Amino acid sequence: MKNRIIITGGCGYIGSHTVIALIEHDFEVIIIDDLSNSNEQVLERIKKITGVKPKLLNIDLKNSFLAENAFRYNKDIDAVIHFAAHKAVSESVQKPLMYYQNNLCALVNTLMAMEKYNINNFIFSSSATVYGNPKTLPIKESNETQRPFSPYGNTKKMAEEIIDDVVKANPNLRAISLRYFNPIGAHQSGMIGELPNGIPNNLMPYITQTAIGKRDKLMVFGNDYPTKDGTPIRDYIHVVDLAEAHVLALNRIFSKEKDHNLEIFNLGTGEGYSVLEVIEAFQKVTKQKLNYEITERRDGDVPKLYANVDKANDILGWRAKMGLEDMISHSWQWEEYYHLEKKN
Numbered sequence: 213m214k215n216r217i218i219i220t221g222g223c224g225y226i227g228s229h230t231v232i233a234l235i236e237h238d239f240e241v242i243i244i245d246d247l248s249n250s251n252e253q254v255l256e257r258i259k260k261i262t263g264v265k266p267k268l269l270n271i272d273l274k275n276s277f278l279a280e281n282a283f284r285y286n287k288d289i290d291a292v293i294h295f296a297a298h299k300a301v302s303e304s305v306q307k308p309l310m311y312y313q314n315n316l317c318a319l320v321n322t323l324m325a326m327e328k329y330n331i332n333n334f335i336f337s338s339s340a341t342v343y344g345n346p347k348t349l350p351i352k353e354s355n356e357t358q359r360p361f362s363p364y365g366n367t368k369k370m371a372e373e374i375i376d377d378v379v380k381a382n383p384n385l386r387a388i389s390l391r392y393f394n395p396i397g398a399h400q401s402g403m404i405g406e407l408p409n410g411i412p413n414n415l416m417p418y419i420t421q422t423a424i425g426k427r428d429k430l431m432v433f434g435n436d437y438p439t440k441d442g443t444p445i446r447d448y449i450h451v452v453d454l455a456e457a458h459v460l461a462l463n464r465i466f467s468k469e470k471d472h473n474l475e476i477f478n479l480g481t482g483e484g485y486s487v488l489e490v491i492e493a494f495q496k497v498t499k500q501k502l503n504y505e506i507t508e509r510r511d512g513d514v515p516k517l518y519a520n521v522d523k524a525n526d527i528l529g530w531r532a533k534m535g536l537e538d539m540i541s542h543s544w545q546w547e548e549y550y551h552l553e554k555k556n
């Protein structure tokens with residue numbers, strides 16, 4: 213029998229790519245998603261790519277009654293991968309309570325339902341934002357975390373602390389937290405990708421939307437950082453590579469080697485690129501001229517953030533396969549596909 217996995221937030225950007233990876237590795241997937249920042253249409257695209265249309269439970273996990281019912285009526289769940297969360301940094305600064313309520317209540321309700329129905333395998337979608345502005349680079353998992361600059365980031369840090377407490381109290385629970393660096397790119401089919409609500413916060417969707425003509429120009433937030441060209445450096449990671457890491461994390465959770473503690477893994481390539489390098493690579497790969505302008509720094513941006521990924525290499529056997537050019541060409545392919553689809 214196939215292992216049956218609940219993926220909360222499975223219609224979203226990283227969630228949907230992970231659903232594809234799991235189906236391709238012969239897992240059975242049930243998605244829980246409130247569709248607050250995603251679209252049901254993604255299920256048909258997953259079907260086109262994999263031949264399987266996953267079951268969707270359209271449920272808001274903030275509601276503890278609904279969360280419990282989801283687990284009551286879907287039996288024999290082997291593991292949960294928890295993506296469901298709001299993720300816009302600037303929105304979280306404006307609406308901190310909305311972020312704390314949504315991201316933390318959904319997590320607690322999920323963990324409570326899991327405990328009630330004796331589901332003991334859990335993977336959490338975390339973020340490099342928990343490192344704040346690190347003193348040493350590349351960052352290892354053993355580096356200390358700091359209070360993140362945004363309520364969004366703080367929900368990730370608090371969530372890891374909650375999971376750590378729950379793992380300590382429940383010796384049966386096996387949990388892994390995956391700290392993503394900067395996920396970009398899209399599925400190679402061009403049919404699934406990032407679909408930000410409104411004006412994008414993040415660099416890559418802003419670049420592709422500017423190149424396709426949806427935005428006037430890209431603002432580069434500051435060129436006076438202590439980096440090679442003055443713009444901040446990040447560790448960009450292809451979303452399909454990221455999705456594969458979840459499959460390996462599941463294998464790890466099901467294996468005997470997994471120890472009882474909450475295990476944490478960085479997921480990046482280990483290589484850093486500046487904003488200007490990304491722009492230059494975009495223009496080269498896509499042959500599109502990008503309209504951009506250097507403006508003021510954005511609050512909360514750190515100069516440099518890139519990962520040491522030895523732990524994921526050694527323990528999960530995971531390594532990013534795709535480089536910046538693949539990330540850019542797949543992001544662009546997705547933007548073009550989506551643009552054409554909307555026109556037709």
Ligand code: UFG
Pocket residue numbers: 299301339340341342365392393394413414415416418430431432433434443444445446487510513517
């Ligand atoms: N940037 C611009 N112009 C834009 C958007 C971004 O110049 O329009 C710059 C930013 O200043 C930054 C870089 O591009 O230097 C990357 O910015 P992103 O917003 O794409 O990514 P961040 O590194 O700020 O944030 C990402 C995720 C967060 C996560 C964080 C962890 O979006 O969810 O990494 O470090 F918390």
